[in-house]
Amino acid sequence: MKKSTLITLKTLTWLACLGPMLLLVYQAVTNTLGPDPTANIELTTGYDTLLLLILSLAITPIRKLVPKLGWLIKFRRLLGLFAFFYGTVHMLTYVALYSNFSVQAMLDDIAKRKFITIGAITWLLLLPLAATSTTWAIRKLGGKNWNRLHMLVYVAAICGIIHYWWQVKPGVLAPLNMTISLAILLAARPVLAWWQGRRKAPAN
């Protein structure tokens, strides 16, 4: 790929990832966040976190399936970091607008409410991944260790989906699409590994 194409694509990805945040800021300034601004911010940022996590998890299977798209790897870190960014805004919205910065209220929530507990766990799981996303950290840790650490993204994504299910009312199926997407992406890994192993093995 030409360098200029890569730069253009990266710029577009940045803009697409920043889009929802810029829209929220614009709506907050113009007071057009809708009837329930607090819930709008919380639900939008939560949804975008999961969406970006799923997109970042789609890159590896797509590359394996279509070797021509190998360059997609250059976008994985960007998507992952934006997922962490939206997850952090999501978490801070909870801290500020739901618990009103009350440490007592937050501890109470974490102790009593499993969807908040698992939400907090999800953010904590993403934290070391974001912290070790620099090229320097990869070199420092070594590829093997870094890969091992970043397996946590699977746990984080699963926790995030559980958080979504536990947050909606019983009987509401809104998280279903994301759950199926994640399930496919997770299942694709062993399936693709098996399929590629077969292709590489000499034909009898």
Place this chain on the structure above:
Amino acid sequence: MLIQKPADIPSSEITPRSGYDWYLSRRRFLRGVAATGAAALGAERIAEIVSPPIGAHAGTKLQTVKSPLSTTGEDLTTLDDITHYNNFYEFGTSKTDPAKNANGLPTRPWNVKISGKVKTPKTFDIDTLLKLRPLEDRVYRHRCVEAWSMVIPWVGYSLSELIKQCDPLPSAKYVQFLSYYQPKVEKWASESTINWPYSEGLRMDEAMHPLTLLAFGLYGEVLPNQDGAPVRITVPWKYGFKSAKSLVEIRFTDKQPPTTWNDLAPNEYGFYSNVNPTVDHPRWSQKSERRIGLPFYAQRKTTLMFNGYGEQVAGLYKGMDLTRNF
């Protein structure tokens, strides 16, 4: 290249109330034409006969009187927010779905069946119900179990007025409310695993309490479909889901009737579901609420016991453990 498209129309640009006339059906348009013609002939009485003021459609003015039971001292939630932030799962699980999907609800003709433990079961036509008692303007706080709240100027009269006309038997201890359900009209009902039709219920003394409202309108006009047209219940001291919408049947029972959310998750939604800041929902605190329509930094409000109607209704629950009977 922004992926997310901007909000369709800023809410500030949606014309309130008067704009509803544009939804009117062809029939009503023709009726209007006929009425105009008749009036032009100088025969207003004929216009009355050709086009009786039945108030069949959202946006039609209702004749109302003031009510001493109206809540004062609160800023009203705008009509735009009341009609575009709804939980009406038959029309979709998103708050914005009912406004988009409920226009197919056939609110005329409409009958409400009275059944169960009554002297003689009967059926009320919606226009009869509308004329049964003078319609009152009643402002109530509305607190959703999801911890948001509104202040709504309802139009209606106390449910007790209707119950008195139903001759319930002494064995009638509870009242069950059943909502309209037609999967062909409410195609979105399958977005949740709820066992339709929507069912709610009250103890007889709760149903007879003057604050329990049989509502036909809001903001002085006929209920928009997404708010439970043509007739619904409004119980201001209970979480919003207790107030069943689009009623087709009122059933008097001797036992506590099954109710939709209580059936689905009894640990989350009690039969009583009185607004109570000291009893948390398993998934969130009920100590405070978000007032709809305010900027994000100004939404948080303290939730009041019985939604602020304790003076009138606390007596109903004397001696009851409201933590157990939540």
